[in-house]
Amino acid sequence: MKRDSFLPLVGVVGLIVVWYIAVWVRIVDPVLLPSPQASFAALVKGMGGKLGFDFFKTVERTFYATAIAAVIAIPLGVFLGASEKLYRSVEFVIDFFRSTPASAMFPLFLVLFGVGNWTKILVAAFGAALVILFNVAYGVMNARKTRLLAAKVMGASRLRVLTDVMLLESLPQTFVGLRNGVSLALVIVVVAEMFIGSVDGLGHRVFEAQQLFDMPDMYAAIFAAGALGYGLNLLFLLIEKRFVHWSGK
Amino acid sequence: MKVVPVSRPAGAPVSLKGAEPPAHITIRGLSKQFNGAVVYDKFDLDIPRGKFVSVFGPNGCGKSTLINMIAGLIPIDAGEILFAGKTLSQIKFGYVFQNYREALFPWLRSIDNIEYPLKHMNLPKAERRAKVERLVAHLGVKIDLQRYPYELSGGQQQLISIMRALVVEPEVLFLDEPFSALDYEMTLFMRQQLQRIFAETGTTMVLVSHDLEEAVYLADRILLLSRRPARVADYPWNEAPRPRTDATLSEAGFVQLKAHCLEVFQREVRKG
Numbered sequence: 001m002k003r004d005s006f007l008p009l010v011g012v013v014g015l016i017v018v019w020y021i022a023v024w025v026r027i028v029d030p031v032l033l034p035s036p037q038a039s040f041a042a043l044v045k046g047m048g049g050k051l052g053f054d055f056f057k058t059v060e061r062t063f064y065a066t067a068i069a070a071v072i073a074i075p076l077g078v079f080l081g082a083s084e085k086l087y088r089s090v091e092f093v094i095d096f097f098r099s100t101p102a103s104a105m106f107p108l109f110l111v112l113f114g115v116g117n118w119t120k121i122l123v124a125a126f127g128a129a130l131v132i133l134f135n136v137a138y139g140v141m142n143a144r145k146t147r148l149l150a151a152k153v154m155g156a157s158r159l160r161v162l163t164d165v166m167l168l169e170s171l172p173q174t175f176v177g178l179r180n181g182v183s184l185a186l187v188i189v190v191v192a193e194m195f196i197g198s199v200d201g202l203g204h205r206v207f208e209a210q211q212l213f214d215m216p217d218m219y220a221a222i223f224a225a226g227a228l229g230y231g232l233n234l235l236f237l238l239i240e241k242r243f244v245h246w247s248g249k
Numbered sequence: 250m251k252v253v254p255v256s257r258p259a260g261a262p263v264s265l266k267g268a269e270p271p272a273h274i275t276i277r278g279l280s281k282q283f284n285g286a287v288v289y290d291k292f293d294l295d296i297p298r299g300k301f302v303s304v305f306g307p308n309g310c311g312k313s314t315l316i317n318m319i320a321g322l323i324p325i326d327a328g329e330i331l332f333a334g335k336t337l338s339q340i341k342f343g344y345v346f347q348n349y350r351e352a353l354f355p356w357l358r359s360i361d362n363i364e365y366p367l368k369h370m371n372l373p374k375a376e377r378r379a380k381v382e383r384l385v386a387h388l389g390v391k392i393d394l395q396r397y398p399y400e401l402s403g404g405q406q407q408l409i410s411i412m413r414a415l416v417v418e419p420e421v422l423f424l425d426e427p428f429s430a431l432d433y434e435m436t437l438f439m440r441q442q443l444q445r446i447f448a449e450t451g452t453t454m455v456l457v458s459h460d461l462e463e464a465v466y467l468a469d470r471i472l473l474l475s476r477r478p479a480r481v482a483d484y485p486w487n488e489a490p491r492p493r494t495d496a497t498l499s500e501a502g503f504v505q506l507k508a509h510c511l512e513v514f515q516r517e518v519r520k521g
């Protein structure tokens with residue numbers, strides 16, 4: 001039991017070993033593939049300085065984007081999901097835009113909102129909102145029929161059935177939406193930081209390191225972005241475990 | 250022990266020691282179709298007050314539909330269902346679902362699940378708690394009610410559902426195959442629990458069961474339904490004294506009544 005919790009480390013160690021060997025036997029040009037030490041040194045040094053700042057900017061944008069998306073999409077999803085007919089009538093539009101790569105929307109948002117910080121946040125919020133909306137609506141629509149009947153039979157009004165049962169029933173699915181939404185928001189924010197006249201953020205850092213051919217810095221920024229994505233997912237999982245203790249039971 | 254397996258026309262009272270107990274639920278001219286398939290056609294039935302009625306019949310004959318219509322879970326096409334002259338909205342009733350896992354609220358602790366229906370009765374919190382505690386003490390239930398339903402065994406969960414249905418002090422309790430998802434040992438235990446609850450509360454109970462032995466064992470009267478459209482095939486009394494025990498199962502009267510019910514059931518199945 002206890003030993004099994006070390007299993008994930010095997011892959012990490014394996015990756016580093018392969019990396020070392022690749023550097024050692026010079027499979028790749030050392031300029032393109034710096035050693036693990038050099039990259040980690042850049043990561044540690046960078047997080048205390050510029051990289052840390054960019055990291056913070058990306059976290060901030062992703063946070064705002066997800067928050068805006070959640071505030072709009074959760075109530076709207078509940079509203080649409082509560083009436084299956086209503087959802088069916090807008091389903092195609094939602095699915096269409098959900099399937100549209102958010103990066104294709106950049107130019108439109110640039111025209112609408114200019115090249116400021118908020119444009120990046122809003123594109124990301126747009127993408128995340130659709131994912132959250134879709135999941136919340138399905139969570140509400142798939143509320144266990146028996147549970148709704150049980151509430152009704154105990155004298156709950158339609159409104160109380162919605163607040164006491166449907167909302168809570170949809171929570172596990174809502175968290176699936178939030179997790180996917182925050183991941184998507186991060187992707188969009190990082191891409192936006194690369195291209196739209198950016199001066200900060202992890203996307204900008206990766207892009208700039210590449211332009212300067214500073215490979216250790218670039219790997220450091222990529223790891224920071226990976227850690228951020230993983231961390232956000234983990235954070236939402238932990239929140240879910242805490243608040244949706246019944247999920248999957 | 251006296252057993253009176255008498256066939257009778259639907260709705261017409263049968264004499265029992267001269268005095269028929271007053272009807273609690275009266276069903277007259279009840280009709281119901283599902284997409285053209287007639288499940289009930291001008292159906293009449295009386296359910297006696299304070300008695301335990303088991304509903305037994307062929308698969309898909311409309312047992313669940315019957316109690317769901319009485320409990321207002323599905324609309325009726327025609328007819329009238331009254332509770333001593335009152336309509337459903339004027340009485341308190343409880344309903345226990347077969348699938349307790351999907352009927353309980355997993356986000357609420359067991360005690361809050363039991364309390365939930367009281368929230369729709371505009372009672373102050375303290376009074377709600379007191380009612381729950383009184384019920385728990387009355388039934389002598391020894392379950393840790395601070396636990397969430399999914400932390401309990403199937404039988405315990407169904408016991409929580411039954412308590413949730415009872416906490417409003419219902420006039421009538423409906424149960425649709427409440428024990429069919431439990432293992433045999435738990436089923437036997439739960440039958441005893443239900444029998445005790447019935448004895449202690451005197452609530453009119455209507456139980457749908459797939460298990461003839463269970464249906465007869467628990468019932469004061471067994472409603473045997475025909476194939477669709479459902480009619481009353483027979484409606485015999487079971488006058489075995491309570492509390493009934495394992496010994497009851499092997500008594501001549503019980504065996505005879507069960508054999509009679511089985512015969513009626515098989516006659517109805519063969520008709521199909």
Ligand SMILES: Nc1ncnc2c1ncn2[C@@H]1O[C@H](COP(=O)(O)OP(=O)(O)OP(=O)(O)O)[C@@H](O)[C@H]1O
Nearest residue numbers: 283284288306307308309310311312313314315477
């Ligand atoms: N919502 C519905 N829509 C269409 N047909 C239905 C619906 N509910 C029930 N029926 C049909 O009505 C008939 C009676 O159903 P019901 O569930 O009452 O039977 P039952 O006696 O409880 O069966 P079982 O023994 O399987 O529990 C069945 O033939 C069923 O297919």
Ligand SMILES: [Mg+2]
Nearest residue numbers: 312313314457
């Ligand atoms: Mg049924």
